[in-house]
Amino acid sequence: MKTYSTIQGDTWDLISVKMYQDEAHTGILITANPDHANTVLFSAGIVLDIPPRPEIPAHSTLPSWRQ
Secondary structure, three states, X not given: XXXXXXXXXXXHHHHHHHHHOOHHHHHHHHXXXXXXXXXXXXXXXXXXXXXXXOOOOOOOOOOHHHO
């Protein structure tokens, strides 16, 4: 599992975009880091676990360019 060290002002959705190129995976990050689940705005130097990016099912309703 990868890790990410926060910078001042990071938020869950911003970290999701940085790590997965999509804010939709915010919940996965929060679940993987329960000690920080109530954090809204991160200070610098918090090390978070980053699970692998989830696979998008082939039958997804997303357009092909988003899959």
